[in-house]
Amino acid sequence: MPKRIDHVAIIVRNIEQALVFYRETLGIEPSVIKDVPSEQVRIAFLPLGGPAGSEIELIEPTTPDSSLAKFLEKRGEGLHHICLEVENIDATLQEMQAKGAPVLDKEPRLAAEGRAIFVHPKGTSGVLLELLERPSAE
Amino acid sequence: MPKRIDHVAIIVRNIEQALVFYRETLGIEPSVIKDVPSEQVRIAFLPLGGPAGSEIELIEPTTPDSSLAKFLEKRGEGLHHICLEVENIDATLQEMQAKGAPVLDKEPRLAAEGRAIFVHPKGTSGVLLELLERPSAE
Numbered sequence: 289m290p291k292r293i294d295h296v297a298i299i300v301r302n303i304e305q306a307l308v309f310y311r312e313t314l315g316i317e318p319s320v321i322k323d324v325p326s327e328q329v330r331i332a333f334l335p336l337g338g339p340a341g342s343e344i345e346l347i348e349p350t351t352p353d354s355s356l357a358k359f360l361e362k363r364g365e366g367l368h369h370i371c372l373e374v375e376n377i378d379a380t381l382q383e384m385q386a387k388g389a390p391v392l393d394k395e396p397r398l399a400a401e402g403r404a405i406f407v408h409p410k411g412t413s414g415v416l417l418e419l420l421e422r423p424s425a426e
Numbered sequence: 427m428p429k430r431i432d433h434v435a436i437i438v439r440n441i442e443q444a445l446v447f448y449r450e451t452l453g454i455e456p457s458v459i460k461d462v463p464s465e466q467v468r469i470a471f472l473p474l475g476g477p478a479g480s481e482i483e484l485i486e487p488t489t490p491d492s493s494l495a496k497f498l499e500k501r502g503e504g505l506h507h508i509c510l511e512v513e514n515i516d517a518t519l520q521e522m523q524a525k526g527a528p529v530l531d532k533e534p535r536l537a538a539e540g541r542a543i544f545v546h547p548k549g550t551s552g553v554l555l556e557l558l559e560r561p562s563a564e
Binding site: 296317337372 | 427428431436438439444447448452453474475478480482502503510527547549551552
């Protein structure tokens with residue numbers, strides 16, 4: 289069973305513009321704003337609920353060609369995916385496969401926050417679902 | 427500033443069908459499954475992360491006429507809204523209005539979990555946003 293909601297991701301046209309609401313109006317201070325050129329995006333994390341809490345992630349595509357940019361073009365700004373933290377991503381992947389879930393990865397991919405797999409919306413009632421193992425703190 | 431992500435809501439055609447993935451495959455046990463006739467929906471809450479954690483809410487429209495049923499018809503299953511818990515919903519409403527956020531409620535509405543207001547997606551980068559004050563535990 290997943291440990292918690294790690295983050296909820298929102299795809300936006302422009303992070304600074306989105307922060308007018310999320311930072312100025314709502315009062316959530318971003319912990320990180322950075323370019324991730326390998327994924328052709330700029331991201332911001334808005335932490336809520338302290339260390340055991342969850343984050344809102346803002347994702348801004350930085351090139352017109354990525355699948356995220358095409359998602360934005362087609363669907364507009366809005367909710368993009370949910371990420372749940374799991375204890376062990378390898379065991380989770382095996383279990384998802386054994387139970388016939390439509391996992392998009394043959395093995396865990398290296399994400400910014402740890403190792404992750406994605407499950408296709410067709411298996412989750414329409415939700416792109418990320419499952420993530422964070423590196424253990426040492 | 428909001429205290430935490432209270433829940434993330436997913437609109438589904440059929441809760442039992444959605445639970446095949448969320449309960450059987452993912453292993454999250456619903457804390458509540460109930461009809462809410464006043465809102466023409468059936469809902470399930472899937473708690474994650476313990477008492478300080480967040481929940482996934484599954485929402486199934488039970489009539490064809492509600493705005494939720496129309497949303498489902500138009501957009502299909504998927505992410506519907508995020509809810510953030512706040513300390514004081516009256517103060518939050520005043521602040522949102524003073525800062526020009528497109529709040530959908532003139533005063534807090536009575537939701538199942540407490541008193542809440544909704545902010546229109548046009549002010550939040552495309553996300554229907556619920557802000558909720560839960561009754562204080564006594």
